[in-house]
Amino acid sequence: MQRIDWSALDASAQAQALERPAQTVAGETRRTVAALIDEVRSGGLDALRAITQRFDGAAPESFEVGEAEFAAAEAAIDPALKQAMVDAAARITAFHTAGMAQPYAVETAPGVVCERIIRPIGRVGLYVPAGSAPLPSTALMLGVPAGLAGCREVVLCTPPRKDGTADPSVLVAARLTGVHRVFVLGGAQAIAAMAYGAGPVPACDKLFGPGNSYVTEAKQQVAQSGAAAIDMPAGPSEVLVIADAGGNPDFIAADLLSQAEHGPDSQVLLLSDDSGLLARVEVALETQLRALPRADIARKALSASRLVKVESLDVAFDISNTYAPEHLILALRDPRAWLPKVLAAGSVFLGDHTPEALGDYCSGTNHVLPTNGAAHAYSGVSVGSFQNFVSVQSASPAGIVAIGPSAVTLAEAEGLEAHANAVRLRLKEALR
DSSP states (O other), X not given: OEEEEGGGSOHHHHHHHTOOGGGGGHHHHHHHHHHHHHHHHHHHHHHHHHHHHHHHSOOOSSSBOOHHHHHHHHHHSOHHHHHHHHHHHHHHHHHHHHTOXXXXXXXXXXXXXXXXXXXXXXXXXXXXXXXXXXXXXXXXXXXXXXXXXXXXXXXXXXXXXXXXXXXXXXXXXXXXXXXXXXXXXXXXXXXXXXXXXXXTBOOOSEEEOOOOHHHHHHHHHHHHHTSOEESOOOOSOEEEEEEOTTOOHHHHHHHHHHHHTTXXXXXXXXXXXXXXXXXXXXXHHHHHHTTOTTHHHHHHHHTTOEEEEOSOHHHHHHHHHHHOOSEEEEESSSHHHHGGGOOSOSEEEEXXXXXXXXXXXXXXXXXXXXXXXXXXXXXXXXXXXXXXXXXXXXXXXXXXXXXXXXXXXXXXXXXXXXXXXHHHHHHHHHHO
């Protein structure tokens, strides 16, 4: 990781220091993804087979997982892993249930009632990555709130293994949340299939899930085309740690590496007002890297990552709010006291004993979070992400008398005579 003294950099160098790795290949990614989407739209099932063979080295005869494969997955999975997923699903359910929005109604004037009702999105598509490592936890994070929302149909796509099958743990996790339609399909081609419909994959109203830069770009392109809505930009993983002199260097190094091992396009940042801590973390990183099976992947991510010396913790929070990290860890002596300083982040982890990995798996919060600075305007997945909120209003004759004149005045001011007339006619009727 590169060591940086923030105060020694000019504004241009500071902006460059916060640049995400994926931004350097954005143009190439856009063109590649656009071509893949066009191929799927024009070629349907044949295109899905050709693309999957090209990228994954497998082309399943039927992309949809059958009952026999689900049963084999249940038999193959380690009972301890199954129980861990059951426990995690229960906590995710508890957290998301507590945060569910409720319908409401209010009388805004005598005889005028305004309401908001909630309806599930009809058909949703979930994307569960499984490139360099399967992510059954993502199936839980998406399947649980989709089930709580009451979506009529939920489909899930996950990349095939070399033998053309889905990872058993992903299948078991999907079934735990009530998802029964799973397709062995990955990458931008899976997003295109769920957006437009291709082969056995139905077109979905909204797409969810994290992925690499190609998956993220595909989601954005299908959303821009109007084919399907998306949850958020959720691309390569990232973490920013703010630590003081009392931070545990081994803990911090482990947190940085837990994100770096996701993929070579991940990014990790450590900000501290203590040079000694930065040096200790640097040593701990090297020590822990030597024992990691995914050390090569982590090293590539670390090459685009930073250890940043700041003059004060206030400056660190300013940097963090500019960066808007997916994950923000506050390795501080009184982390909750600093929480009001956080203005933009996907998920926050307070104190030395709250590793980001807990949120990834089983604390109960959702790990499908905005990346690449999207936390400035987007939030993590929740039950509300799978619902539509519909406003309803009703006015009695007394209600049109109470507020109709205001509507007429506003319509006339805007030069919309038909609007005004629609209210005047009812006013005349009500005042007879």
